[in-house]
Amino acid sequence: xxxxxxxxxxxxxxxxxxIKGHMSExxxxxxxxxxxxxxxxxxxLVVLFFVSAIFAPYFATHDPFLMDIPQRMSGPTLxxxxxxxxxxxxxxxxxxYGGRVALKVAAIGVSISLFVGLLLGMLAGYGPxxxxxxxxxxxxxxxxxxxxxxxxAAVALxxxxxxxxxxxxxxxxxxxxxxxxxxxxxxxxxxxxxxxERSLGAHPAIIMWRHIMPNVIGPLLIxxxxxxxxxxxxxxxxxxxxxxxxxxxxxWGTILNEGYLVIRDTPWxxxxxxxxxxxxxxxxxxxxxxxxxxxxxRLRKGK
Amino acid sequence: MDTKxxxxxxxxxxxxxTPRGRVHALREVSFNAPKGKIVGIVGxxxxxxxxxxxxxxxLLAGNGVVECGEIFFNGKNVLDFSEDELRAFRGEEASIxxxxxxxxQIPVLSYSQQMSDIxxxxxxxxxxxxxxxxxxxxxxxxxxxxxxxxxxxxxxxxGGMRQRAGxxxxxxxxxxxxxxxxxxxxxxxxxxxxxxxxxxSLQEELKSTVMIVSHNLGLVAELCDEVVVMYAGxxxxxxxxxxxxxxxxxxxxxxxxxxxxxxxxxxxxxxPTIPGDLPDLHIRPNGCVFAPRxxxxxxxxxxxxxxxYVIEGTHNTKCHLLDSSRDQFGTSSTIERQVSKTETYDSxxxxxxxxxxxxxxxxxxxxxxxxxxxxxxxxxxxxxxxxVDAVLNVSLHLRQGETLGLVGxxxxxxTTxxxxxxxxxxxxxxxVEFDGRLLTxxxxxxxxxxxQDMAMMFQDPIGxxxxxxxxxxxxxxxxxxxxxxxxxxxxxxxxxxxxxxxxHSFLNRYPHELSGGQARRVGVARALAxxxxxIIADEPxxxxxxxxxxxxxxxxxxxQARRKLSYLIVTHNLPVVRHICDRLAIxxxxxxxxxxxxxxxxxxPAHPYTEALVHGVPQPDPDKRRNLVSIEGEVPSLTNRPSGxxxxxxxxxxxxxxxxxxxxxxxxxxxxxxxxxxxxxN
Numbered sequence: 001x002x003x004x005x006x007x008x009x010x011x012x013x014x015x016x017x018x019i020k021g022h023m024s025e026x027x028x029x030x031x032x033x034x035x036x037x038x039x040x041x042x043x044x045l046v047v048l049f050f051v052s053a054i055f056a057p058y059f060a061t062h063d064p065f066l067m068d069i070p071q072r073m074s075g076p077t078l079x080x081x082x083x084x085x086x087x088x089x090x091x092x093x094x095x096x097y098g099g100r101v102a103l104k105v106a107a108i109g110v111s112i113s114l115f116v117g118l119l120l121g122m123l124a125g126y127g128p129x130x131x132x133x134x135x136x137x138x139x140x141x142x143x144x145x146x147x148x149x150x151x152x153a154a155v156a157l158x159x160x161x162x163x164x165x166x167x168x169x170x171x172x173x174x175x176x177x178x179x180x181x182x183x184x185x186x187x188x189x190x191x192x193x194x195x196x197e198r199s200l201g202a203h204p205a206i207i208m209w210r211h212i213m214p215n216v217i218g219p220l221l222i223x224x225x226x227x228x229x230x231x232x233x234x235x236x237x238x239x240x241x242x243x244x245x246x247x248x249x250x251x252w253g254t255i256l257n258e259g260y261l262v263i264r265d266t267p268w269x270x271x272x273x274x275x276x277x278x279x280x281x282x283x284x285x286x287x288x289x290x291x292x293x294x295x296x297x298r299l300r301k302g303k
Numbered sequence: 304m305d306t307k308x309x310x311x312x313x314x315x316x317x318x319x320x321t322p323r324g325r326v327h328a329l330r331e332v333s334f335n336a337p338k339g340k341i342v343g344i345v346g347x348x349x350x351x352x353x354x355x356x357x358x359x360x361x362l363l364a365g366n367g368v369v370e371c372g373e374i375f376f377n378g379k380n381v382l383d384f385s386e387d388e389l390r391a392f393r394g395e396e397a398s399i400x401x402x403x404x405x406x407x408q409i410p411v412l413s414y415s416q417q418m419s420d421i422x423x424x425x426x427x428x429x430x431x432x433x434x435x436x437x438x439x440x441x442x443x444x445x446x447x448x449x450x451x452x453x454x455x456x457x458x459x460x461x462g463g464m465r466q467r468a469g470x471x472x473x474x475x476x477x478x479x480x481x482x483x484x485x486x487x488x489x490x491x492x493x494x495x496x497x498x499x500x501x502x503x504s505l506q507e508e509l510k511s512t513v514m515i516v517s518h519n520l521g522l523v524a525e526l527c528d529e530v531v532v533m534y535a536g537x538x539x540x541x542x543x544x545x546x547x548x549x550x551x552x553x554x555x556x557x558x559x560x561x562x563x564x565x566x567x568x569x570x571x572x573x574x575p576t577i578p579g580d581l582p583d584l585h586i587r588p589n590g591c592v593f594a595p596r597x598x599x600x601x602x603x604x605x606x607x608x609x610x611x612y613v614i615e616g617t618h619n620t621k622c623h624l625l626d627s628s629r630d631q632f633g634t635s636s637t638i639e640r641q642v643s644k645t646e647t648y649d650s651x652x653x654x655x656x657x658x659x660x661x662x663x664x665x666x667x668x669x670x671x672x673x674x675x676x677x678x679x680x681x682x683x684x685x686x687x688x689x690x691v692d693a694v695l696n697v698s699l700h701l702r703q704g705e706t707l708g709l710v711g712x713x714x715x716x717x718t719t720x721x722x723x724x725x726x727x728x729x730x731x732x733x734x735v736e737f738d739g740r741l742l743t744x745x746x747x748x749x750x751x752x753x754x755q756d757m758a759m760m761f762q763d764p765i766g767x768x769x770x771x772x773x774x775x776x777x778x779x780x781x782x783x784x785x786x787x788x789x790x791x792x793x794x795x796x797x798x799x800x801x802x803x804x805x806x807h808s809f810l811n812r813y814p815h816e817l818s819g820g821q822a823r824r825v826g827v828a829r830a831l832a833x834x835x836x837x838i839i840a841d842e843p844x845x846x847x848x849x850x851x852x853x854x855x856x857x858x859x860x861x862x863q864a865r866r867k868l869s870y871l872i873v874t875h876n877l878p879v880v881r882h883i884c885d886r887l888a889i890x891x892x893x894x895x896x897x898x899x900x901x902x903x904x905x906x907x908p909a910h911p912y913t914e915a916l917v918h919g920v921p922q923p924d925p926d927k928r929r930n931l932v933s934i935e936g937e938v939p940s941l942t943n944r945p946s947g948x949x950x951x952x953x954x955x956x957x958x959x960x961x962x963x964x965x966x967x968x969x970x971x972x973x974x975x976x977x978x979x980x981x982x983x984x985n
Contacts, residue, residue, distance in 0.1 A: 031322070192767040198727055200829070201754030202784050214771035 039290020045283025053099035062090035083268035117177025125185025139175035226288035229281035310336035315372030343527035521921030542618030565878035574853030669733035708884035758830035775810035820851035899975030
């Protein structure tokens with residue numbers, strides 16, 4: 001009797017262990033991430049960026065369009081934390097609202113290019129040879145264009161707007177995702193488990209969606225995290241050149257642009273517009289690198 | 304320190320630090336390697352046999368720690384060496400031949416550079432002298448044309464030659480000890496025999512000490528003088544080769560020897576196995592490590608750690624059963640265990656082959672041809688062949704309930720043939736008829752639907768499972784693919800789990816959390832989900848330990864008997880094939896050279912190639928060592944087929960006629976077909 005009881009206890013203990021063993025994989029990754037200080041710092045910055053952009057009205061102290069001509073181009077004061085610009089608008093509030101533009105471009109631009117890039121990349125990798133060659137030709141032609149020149153051409157034709165900036169960002173970053181997805185797909189295409197799925201009679205679309213996508217998406221997400229600052233700087237750069245967001249809308253690029261004109265009178269708009277750009281870039285880069293370290297065991301350092 | 308021992312390991316304990324706690328990889332390991340002898344360390348995966356080598360050369364992975372113990376090499380404790388001393392020790396006093404020469408040699412450096420780099424400490428020698436020395440060593444290991452070949456790169460060498468070069472590199476500094484870490488595992492049987500022969504003759508010539516780490520009992524029996532048997536990080540038994548193989552005392556050693564299919568001489572329907580799994584090495588066992596799987600375990604075995612009992616000379620073992628005073632404890636009754644499934648298989652199997660119906664699979668003159676260069680490239684290269692024929696005019700048939708073994712060395716086209724039959728690789732000519740339908744004419748979408756009736760099992764048990772899916776999702780997938788969603792998928796998954804003896808708790812696991820044997824069972828469950836009529840199994844036992852191998856084969860057999868399955872088993876492992884196949888087809892360079900009844904082929908091979916394969920398997924018996932290598936040379940490249948009989952350049956019985964004239968297929972009196980001018984029987 002007691003033997004049976006002890007057997008049962010043993011079995012349930014084993015079951016617990018099984019569950020633990022199963023959990024610990026993701027827990028291990030989480031603890032690895034939590035122990036990465038730069039990554040946590042990056043995550044903090046990213047969270048700050050999101051929260052301040054989404055809840056901009058609560059963070060801003062002034063209406064970003066309200067002009068206070070008598071106090072134009074003041075340095076930081078108790079009322080205007082980051083000073084005012086040449087029209088007397090509160091720079092701090094404009095920076096906070098500018099974050100909304102940056103977030104919009106980053107979120108929409110990166111997610112669309114990630115999705116389209118993933119799809120085209122898997123098609124190129126898994127599809128027939130001619131499709132691969134055709135898509136590669138397109139990717140390479142896009143990549144051979146400098147982004148700014150492409151944007152200049154587009155603006156010259158269609159006039160500056162936020163949508164156009166987005167379109168340029170998406171078109172130019174798709175090839176990066178697609179190429180990465182294609183390479184991973186090619187490596188997976190000839191593995192035994194894909195062959196096993198084929199031997200079970202799985203449709204190619206099912207194989208791509210259920211079996212290739214989950215194995216390809218990881219590195220792409222990391223690339224996306226590292227791509228956000230690039231996209232934000234492209235938007236800021238284009239707006240700085242007057243090709244993106246149009247005044248009076250506040251964006252980090254337009255703040256820099258306008259501050260640049262009055263840099264001899266006051267450095268504050270440039271400083272206030274530049275700091276969030278630097279912090280966001282750093283934040284996403286650190287986060288992306290931390291994610292890569294966690295998900296790519298080969299890069300993990302031995303202890 | 305005994306001067307007759309080159310290596311003495313005493314009470315070695317090694318731990319690996321992992322995020323899930325410490326893994327006690329080696330516990331109280333002690334053994335000696337006498338000078339001038341060949342010592343074999345045998346064990347299944349996870350036994351810690353390789354860890355011993357890494358601890359000895361101080362090349363443990365970053366998270367490995369030597370907890371305590373001593374490793375005396377030639378009188379000095381290796382663990383006290385400084386970095387400089389270690390560098391001098393590795394490669395010059397003890398050097399290693401690795402399992403896979405493809406990954407252990409530097410692909411971008413020629414052998415001349417790699418070998419002169421190894422001799423970097425001999426500053427007084429010029430590069431030219433080092434090269435001369437390298438050539439000498441390469442000649443010694445049997446590499447022809449060393450003048451040119453020393454300047455070649457690893458990819459220009461064939462598998463067997465590459466391993467010879469690996470041995471040459473290990474011998475370059477004239478080490479006191481040569482260590483082989485699974486030196487033949489990546490090679491074919493025929494190559495394995497050549498390497499065993501080479502190692503033995505080199506050892507005799509150089510009088511050096513050799514340590515071989517392997518899971519292959521046949522290799523150890525052929526090669527070694529002393530054997531150390533390891534299980535789950537402990538040495539369970541050690542001694543002279545004959546004592547271990549003929550008079551094993553530890554139940555694990557006995558079970559391991561029993562499991563080896565090459566040792567079971569009569570064609571048993573079911574193979575012996577060791578039930579249970581390797582213990583979790585995170586927990587230090589209180590008693591004997593093997594107790595949970597031991598047939599004879601006593602109550603005491605689970606509580607006290609066994610001591611070392613000396614049986615005779617160097618032969619000793621750690622097992623309570625040998626304690627002569629055990630009866631006074633009054634606990635000698637063995638622990639009752641559940642009778643494992645393997646023992647309950649119905650062994651009174653009748654022949655289930657259905658000779659009435661037409662064969663379920665009929666392959667006629669099948670050809671598979673791969674394009675290796677485009678038409679333009681071929682024009683530019685003039686002599687270059689555009690195509691490679693991987694499978695040439697293969698005809699075979701398979702009846703319901705029958706098992707056909709497809710055997711050959713790597714590069715014989717056996718895997719390609721298996722895939723071509725299922726239409727996973729396009730065939731260029733010939734026909735495949737399955738269950739009355741001509742598969743070669745069907746469109747991809749119709750074929751996809753037909754795949755429910757024919758399944759495939761792949762070589763790599765874990766690699767053939769989609770890594771991001773749970774076992775439950777993987778097992779139930781065939782149903783959703785073929786629109787059988789009406790069925791309760793979870794219930795079906797559990798039913799299939801029961802069928803392959805997999806606990807239900809595994810349904811939530813991911814493939815990388817499974818052991819090889821468990822993953823293989825998932826593969827079997829997937830293959831059987833839709834109740835197919837034909838299963839093509841590609842190396843069903845590759846990558847599995849001997850104790851698990853039998854379990855998988857028994858399961859396949861049992862399912863065959865119950866469901867009248869037909870198997871086509873693609874393998875290079877002849878002992879396994881012998882136990883489960885009714886008929887055999889031997890492939891060489893894409894052609895079937897001999898086909899017929901399995902037992903007859905084993906007893907009296909008709910084709911010289913078959914004979915070489917049958918005799919090429921090392922026997923797990925130290926008294927049956929072979930003195931001759933059964934087959935010389937290597938498989939020729941498919942792009943450069945020999946004239947006449949394609950086997951003539953490796954054939955022992957070659958005659959003038961063979962070199963020019965291609966033999967026709969002959970039917971022998973016992974219904975065997977053979978492609979040879981001078982078959983070895985009648």
